[in-house]
Amino acid sequence: MTCRMGSNKKQPKKSVFTALAATVLTAALAAVFLLLTGCRSKGPKLFSDTLPPVEPDPGTHVRAAAAGEPDVIYMPPADGSGYRYGPSIMYYADGSCDAWFSTPGYGGEWDWISYKHSDDGVHFGDEKIVLVPTPDSMDRFSCCDPGVSYFGGYYYLGYTSTIVEGGVNNNVFVARSKNPDGPYEKWNGGGWGGDPAPVIYYDEGASTYGAGEPSFVVQDGVLYMYYSWACPDGDHIRVATSDTAEDWPARLTYRGEAYEKINSRHSADIAYLEDAGKFVAFTTQYGHDEKSGLFLLESEDGITFYESQYLCEGLYKHLHSLGVSRRPDGHIQLKDKLFIGYAFSDGGSGNWGKWATAFQTITLELYQGEPQPEGNGVLGIQCGQWLTERPKDSPMIGIASYSRVIELYPGESDVNIGFVWLDPMLSAYELKDTGKLKFSGYDNSLISIKNGKITAKNATGETTVKVRYKRFETSLKVYVRDSFEEFQGSSTKTVVSFTPVISSYELTVGQTHLPQIRGLVRFSDHTWAEAYNSNVMVSVKRFPVTYTVSDETVLRVSDNGIITPISPGAATVTVAIAGDNQFVVTVTVK
Template sequence: MKRFLSCFVLSVTLLLFAGCGGTGDDGGNGNKPEPPQPGQTEVTLRFNADSGWVIHKPTPTNINGVYRYGPCLLLDENGGIGMYTASPGNSYAEWDWGRYRYSADGGKTWGDEVVAVKPTPGQMDSVSTCDPGVFKMGDYYYAGYTSTYEAGGVSNAIFIARSKTPQGPFIEKWTGNGWSVYESRPAMVYDGDPTKFGIGEPSFVVKDNQIYMYYNWWDAEADGTTISQTRVALAEANNENWPATLQEHGVAFDKVYSDEDSSDIKYVEEHDMFIAVNTAKRFSKDSFIAFYESKDGLTFEHSTVIKKNIAQYCHNMGISGDEQGHIKAGDPIYIAYGYATGPNVWANWYTRMHKVTMTAVKPGTEDAQDGFSNSLKPDSEKKTHGGSAIETIHSREPALYLNLTDTTQKISLFSINNDYREEEITGSDKLEYTVQNEDILTVTAGGVIQPKKAGITYVKAVYGGNESAYALIRITVCDNPFTRAIASAGASNLSAINNGGTFATASIAAGNSDRWFGVEGKSAKITGAAIFPKYQGQGFPSVFDLQYRANGEWKDVPGMTGLRFVVNKASSVTPVVLRFSEPVTGDALRIVDKSNADMAFELGEFLPLTGDMAKTELSTLKSEYVLDLSEKPRAQIMLEAVWNIGFCQEYYGPQFVRYSDYDTSVIAIDGNGMATAKKAGETTVTLEFFGQKITCKVTVQ
């Protein structure tokens, strides 16, 4: 009798602990998921997360350590986890890099970190390689990432890089028709409202000889209503040039909660099902994880949530899978995300990882976590990084311009280690330089550039024989006759740079009504100008003229008066480049402020273009734009210009691009190049850029 009573008491105690502790699969409220019945083919999935642990602690005092978010988690055949994250760039010219770390013990400890994917100077990804999503196919690992030419961080596109090792470097980039170390073009472009985020944050699944590329689309309707979607495109697997085969398949799902962000997608082999995950109510105390499901990988429906044990203020997450984006039966499942310590905390984020359990239940089963209120707050954690191992090396000036006469310019490089310390590399014994085209220049063992003729080439520097510790520098050698800087009264710190016809100045103070900067030298035919702002992301005077000097008299350059630029069109590494409608001949060129004399006039660099430097190759981002009267009635038609001076930029009206010769009954195009569908049909649009013309096709369905 005593034995029976003891067993009875023990049973009651276990039931009480299960009901109060919330440690089972019931989400903490006592409602256990109902398993599918024998013979049932349709299931839905439920997920529960453990309490998790911190895998990155921010270091607010050092820009290199403040965040690691949007993890891409790859399980290898040994059970290890390779993690790619969005992380700070060099804080000078490149915003974000993709970093990589490896854990052999389920994410509890991590090896040294390396920078896996970085921008290519002078290309369309020159400011950022953010949000890496990685998969393996054949001999290569492929990294899709987000980047833009816009200093405002808008109009993002998707780029692809590849490497034969998971840690990189992912230095070979997709060019539009192949792979190159020195060129990069988008694999997919955005043609929506140019003031919005655009597309990016790709995720990949390889299945049935197809690559499913999922990406996030943030746009706006004509009335300003936000569009927040995850879309999908398909490409041919086992094709080395698979980005060329990408075909858009439209919207995979619309986000159902407020403030949902980037989605990560995996294929669950055991249940023949695709799942998508992302954070919802991001950066709020009520943030949680939302799940979507699909049988075909093309159309998803919302399925469940995880609220219990998820940190408040979370954002941008990933879920683990193998190197083809599959979750195999028996594989451990992990999620990880960035999170803040409170409201209004930006770019100073922890990263948290959880192990997750997955259960199949009948469709319609009540979701135990729907009503759960998230309460997990950040805790104090030990340091998560450390060591002297080099993450990467970089140049604070990844795009250099110098004159043929300058034989003293030295490449300046810095290292960043796993303690986030940045140090200038003073010795040359561990650096090796490779020059793309030695007909243009050579580099001495000490890193001094020796120009040989005008042109553009790249120099690759590798530190200590470690290919991951590399820097790529784009160098433009100019044969420029303008070598002296000139300015009106009040200019400070005026100086020529590299004898290349550029100059720098702090400012001309407010209150001076006559304000201009310029360069002078020998008389020459001037075909254009490149203008840099003083600070990244800031513009020039809101209104200005360009003038040249001939026979001692200043004259307006035809068509170059009353110029205006949107601030986010300018960055310290991507200038505004102007081509004159007709060349002018003079011994000086200047930029004259016509805006507000109550504000300081600050400029970074100013480079007159001579000879063929202002010539361009033009194309539209898409050879054909397809509109749909109901699903996609608008598209932004952008023009890409590749300048001989070495810049790759995109333009849209009304300042530089004129749109004409299209059927106005099929589409309407506003001054900013936004095409709106009017009726089904086809038409051809002519784009004119400084007198040069190209065409593109627009189809309305």
């Protein structure tokens, strides 16, 4: 949205008081408009001091040092859990700064993403929940591990999610917005908005972490996207590239493994250091441990990284899930005021998911010589005060409905939705001021909403409802079904459809990363899942999946769908569930 403030048209003369009143009124209306829409009149203050291209020198390396004491910006409650881990931090030419964090979710959703702004890069203002899962979709359990980049007039927010209980088989998703605090629209596989589709889909063996934790850099017109890939064959950081057009997710191309994550290294935040012409990965080593610290890796081409430095001195012990402050395009310069953000605890047992967050100023320098991945032997410092008491009066950071999915009969009327507001501890309180709720985006031929209550009209279908309260947003899905037997989980399941998640594969003899054939199954009770003979999502006893290979001299497929290439050629695999519903995929082996 473009904000137009003022006009160059010549106006007739007015009295001083009339002109002053008009000016005040105009400014007030403009302020209200900006507050309601989130529109920035000028957009973020971008940098204009990009350095000339530098040819990277393999003999020149980057060294970091902690500067000053860590600043604890978030503390969990002593009597509960809480966190703001994995920050993505963006700073601007005017000294201001934006930061996004993983927070706990609400109502069965594991994680959400929150946002804070600082005018001076030091003191941060109020927090706001800006991204939550889309109900009954591919990101229905979580939105976490934010990685943000700004280009082409949009903030692109990458995140991790899954449809599998237990936090495995994760995928990478992306949402975008004109404003850092939203509202965001998610990539749907062919455009922006609606139900999300992964931009990176994890297709290997189940029951491992999968793909997630994205980080972006734009360099010389190329978008580099880095992400974790944990599978039965190891744990790595991978890289994919694309252009920077609005539909760039459609052209993401896998470029290779940047490095292997050993020594309990976590996700990486990548920056392009203009002074050296190098890509630098900022990550943690020995995460959660007493000897945890910052670990740097370097790359001349943005694809292949090598170890550079291990630093604990001046940082809090037991740190993990680190991010580094960067310019909107993911660049940094040696002269920039840089800091890292990380989660930490006291290392005590029973403190999983109970983490404070610190911002730590760092300096970078270039030096000639050998990399220093072993460190200097100096460990970090123990934080004495990292827990807090729950405040009596807490600000609102978000809203949520009691249920994200509502199912109705045709003609059912005045069904109360019910909302809560959430404080920084993610404690929920009944939202009583429901008259200020604004509902939009839904199909008014299917439902109507009045005074926070839904009435279904005499038709069946589904629609998404966008909800706004002051500066906070959420959404919910409404399904109108013919009968109770069609409500999710209300009746005995039968298979309605079974389609391939991926319809064709290309493999090489001897390759280590082996894909898994999965089918998207939809049931008569309107539930759905991915099926591959795993009880995690679909009962193997009730809905067994079979794999029949047309030529077993070319490949074989395990009982849970893992493809092993044997010799060059082509074959088909017929995949059936419960004997009746089936599809065919093609496999080419080189």
